[in-house]
Amino acid sequence: MSLLNATGIVKDFQGHRALDHVTIEVPRGSIYGLLGPNGAGKTTLLRIINQITAPDEGAILFHDHPITPEDVSRIGYLPEERGLYKKMKVGEQALYLAQLKGLSRGEAMTRLKEWFHKFELYGWWNKKVEELSKGMQQKVQFITTVIHEPELLIFDEPFSGFDPINVNLLKEEILAFKEKGSTIIFSTHNMASVEELCDHITLINKAESILHGEINSIKERYKSNQYQILFEGNPKKIEEQLSSRFKILEISENGNGKQVILQIPEGDNSNRLIGELLPLVTIKSFQEILPSMNDIFIKVVNDAS
Amino acid sequence: MNKVPLIIQREYLTRVRKKSFIIMSILGPFIFAAYVLIPMALATMEDKEIRTVAVIDDSRMFTSYTAEGPASVIPDREYIKFKILQDMKVEDLQDHFEETGYYALLFIPENIFASETSIIYSTKQTSIDVTEYIERAIEKEMENLKLAKHEIENIDQILQEVKTDVRVRNIKWTKEGESQETNTGVVMGVGYLAGLMIFFFIFFFGSQVMRGVIEEKISRIIEIIVSSVKPFQLMMGKIIGVGLTGLTQFIIWIVFSLILIVGIKTVAFPELNQTPTEKAVASELFEEGGNIAENAGQITQEAAFAEDIFNSLGNIDLAVMIGSFLFFFLFGYLLYAAMFAVIGSAVDNETDTQQFMWPVMLPLILAIYVMISAMQNPDGPLPFWFSMIPFTSPVVMMVRIPFGVPWWEVIVSGVLLIITFIGMTWVAGKIYRTGILMYGKKTTYRELWKWLRY
Incomplete structure (x- = not known):
């Protein structure tokens, strides 16, 4: 069940290829991360999905039909280069943008008032945008992106330029929209937020999609069977007894106690390891070490080049 | 749903409510009235010192x-x-x-x-x-x-009898054999005014379109808007909205200026506003009194001159004049506004506009030069060709029309203008939609050419 399919998207700019047969499939109700280094082609892909630029090859399907200009009222887009008319009054501007998204004036007014109250902006309705702080302008931008309650929300680098308080607010709202059934695509190179929010990702590097899938399965794919054990007892015993069967990566002692990190060889499993450990030391905690998205990102990008 | 009216509305309202618009609307007529009245006042005002x-x-x-x-x-x-x-x-x-x-x-x-x-x-x-x-x-x-x-x-x-003052009247024969009184000065003035107004309108409001596009780029709202509407719709909405703003301002100016000029004239120069009876009396005096009324004679001459002007104005085909003025005014503006929009889309700030401004300004300034030569010889080859070329025709044709231009020339010029307008707007739309998303580097003509072919 996918809401949006982009298949075989190619986009050439004079002299260089910005997207080379990129395919993404965004499941309905998911949060989809578009990752990649700067200049990889993320923004171009998002612009194509938003019908701001046309692809040279490939097709965008929205609800399984080729996307049409009428669909923009079901999509909300917060671009990376974003701003507002500085000389225009805040409320009036929000009304204008909401109406451009297809809302009637009355409906837009009702919804905007709710949002403005929620974000503590109501007193600023008749102020000019240039009188607002950056943080408040960001809130207004967010409101105008979601005001028409679109099925598909697209954020390009949403957290860049936002202060930490607004970043949290934004994350909460993104999750709330997911709860309500919206599908969300966002591009970022902030890996912490990817891990926190995303269900699926596609990693684009140099115009090509080099990794995609569910975030958990990607982590599974890139894990190296490493385990971290906190224990009480003599570290020497572990070293003597286990080093022949498992690869010991690290034994250390710090304020939290003693810990060992080791790798299980292919074909072996963690129960075996626990069995071996039981007679030697007292286990306090036992945990598989999964690679962070950051590690995967760096590894995949480096391998690709 | 069509969003262009929404865009037009915003462009229009934000501009009309600006302080500068209101100030210009009020000051404009005074400046215009002063332009007409000060020379008049200076002419009548004599040095009072003995x-x-x-x-x-x-x-x-x-x-x-x-x-x-x-x-x-x-x-x-x-x-x-x-x-x-x-x-x-x-x-x-x-x-x-x-x-x-x-x-x-x-x-x-x-x-x-x-x-x-x-x-x-x-x-x-x-x-x-x-x-x-x-x-x-x-x-x-x-x-x-x-x-x-x-x-x-x-x-x-003998000297008194010899004294003569001759007035030469211009009478034009129409094709139907009718006689029409004309005054070359008036015909020239009307054409000049119409051409000049079109020039200023194009220049002033065209550059407002350009500034509007730059503003949208600088404030970074452009991508938010083009995710809701097509760039072409945004461009056309802006061009039409600014055009309506200009039209509003012009109408305010003309109405206010007329009120002001008529008002001030009535109060300050009552002798210029003689009723027909007064004129009749004056001319009777002149005919009967023979050698008396030097003064009355002068008034009669003034009256004759005024009549002449009104006759000439009446004999310029008003329907053709107003119709063609509106046509060339509208399409001239639309043609140039599209070019100004392209300039706006190609740059990041107003100082970078210089290099793209001169090719747009050149034909306009050329048109003004040709306009002056057209007033001397409206049917010469130079005015003819420049009233055919779409980039200069709105200004030059307007100068020629009061003198009487064969209808086919007006039609050909008009059709060429419309075709060029459509072509230019199409080209402009293509460059514009790429340009508005480009930031940072200085744009060259070669890049514009590339954007056109994306």
């Missing part, structure tokens, strides 16, 4: 001896008086002229008939008005004296 010119008349031909003593032959005028100084020399006054209080000293030498020269001495530069008056008075007096030498009988009466 100036006395001392005269040393060595020729003795400019002095008449009356019971009250010697008087100047040169008649006094309202604000210029003449006083004959007898038995004085120029040198007597030279050192302390300022203390005497005279405005100037007129010296008429003994041999004035031979030399045909006299001299005005003064400490300050004498005004042209005074100098010309004295010159004419001396000339006239000398002519009279020369005539008198011939001893013709009734010379005064």
Whole structure:
């Protein structure tokens, strides 16, 4: 069940290829991360999905039909280069943008008032945008992106330029929209937020999609069977007894106690390891070490080049 | 749903509510009215200071001896008086002229008939008005004296009878054989005004379109908007919105200016507003009174002149004039506004616009030059071709139309303009949609060409 399919998207700019047969499939109700280094082609892909630029090859399907200009009222887009008319009054501007998204004036007014109250902006309705702080302008931008309650929300680098308080607010709202059934695509190179929010990702590097899938399965794919054990007892015993069967990566002692990190060889499993450990030391905690998205990102990008 | 009306509405309302728009709307008519009225006021306003010119008349031909003593032959005028100084020399006054209080000293030498020269001495530069008056008075007096030498009988009466003032009327024969009174000056004026208005409108509001596009780029709202509407819709909405703003301003200006000019004229220059009865009376006086009413004669001439203007205005085909003015006004603006929008999309700030401005401005300025030559010779090859080329035709054709242009020329010029407008807007839309998303680097013409082909 996918809401949006982009298949075989190619986009050439004079002299260089910005997207080379990129395919993404965004499941309905998911949060989809578009990752990649700067200049990889993320923004171009998002612009194509938003019908701001046309692809040279490939097709965008929205609800399984080729996307049409009428669909923009079901999509909300917060671009990376974003701003507002500085000389225009805040409320009036929000009304204008909401109406451009297809809302009637009355409906837009009702919804905007709710949002403005929620974000503590109501007193600023008749102020000019240039009188607002950056943080408040960001809130207004967010409101105008979601005001028409679109099925598909697209954020390009949403957290860049936002202060930490607004970043949290934004994350909460993104999750709330997911709860309500919206599908969300966002591009970022902030890996912490990817891990926190995303269900699926596609990693684009140099115009090509080099990794995609569910975030958990990607982590599974890139894990190296490493385990971290906190224990009480003599570290020497572990070293003597286990080093022949498992690869010991690290034994250390710090304020939290003693810990060992080791790798299980292919074909072996963690129960075996626990069995071996039981007679030697007292286990306090036992945990598989999964690679962070950051590690995967760096590894995949480096391998690709 | 069509969003263009929404965009037009925003562009229009934000501009019309701007302080600068309101100020310009109020000040414009005053500036315009001042432009018309100040020369008028200056013409009627005379220097009210009474100036006395001392005269040393060595020729003795400019002095008449009356019971009250010697008087100047040169008649006094309202604000210029003449006083004959007898038995004085120029040198007597030279050192302390300022203390005497005279405005100037007129010296008429003994041999004035031979030399045909006299001299005005003064400490300050004498005004042209005074100098010309004295010159004419001396000339006239000398002519009279020369005539008198011939001893013709009734010379005064003959002179009065000989005096003539001729007015040349222009009458144009239409193809249908009708006669129409025209006044070349009026026809030129109407064309000039129409052409100039189109020029200013294009330039002023075209660059507002450009600034609007730059504003959207600088404030980074452009991508938010083009995710809701097509770039082409945004461009056209802006062009139409700004055009309507301009139209509103022009209408305000014209209406206010007319009110102001008519109002001030009625209050300050009542003599220019004679009723038809007054005119009739004046002309009757002139015909019956024969040698009396110099004054009335002058009024009749003024009245005839005014009538002439109205006749000429009436004989310019008003429907054709207004219709073609609106057409060339509209499409001229639309054609150039699209180009200005492209410039706006290609740059990041207003200072970078220079390199793209001149190719757009060049034909406009050329049009103004051709316009002036078209007023002399409206059917010459230069005005003809420039009224066909779409980039100059809105201005040049408007100058030619009051003189009468074959209808097929207007149609061809109009069709060419529409075709060019459509083509230019299509090209502009293509460059614009790429340009608005480009930031950072300076754009070159080669890049514009590339964007066109994306």
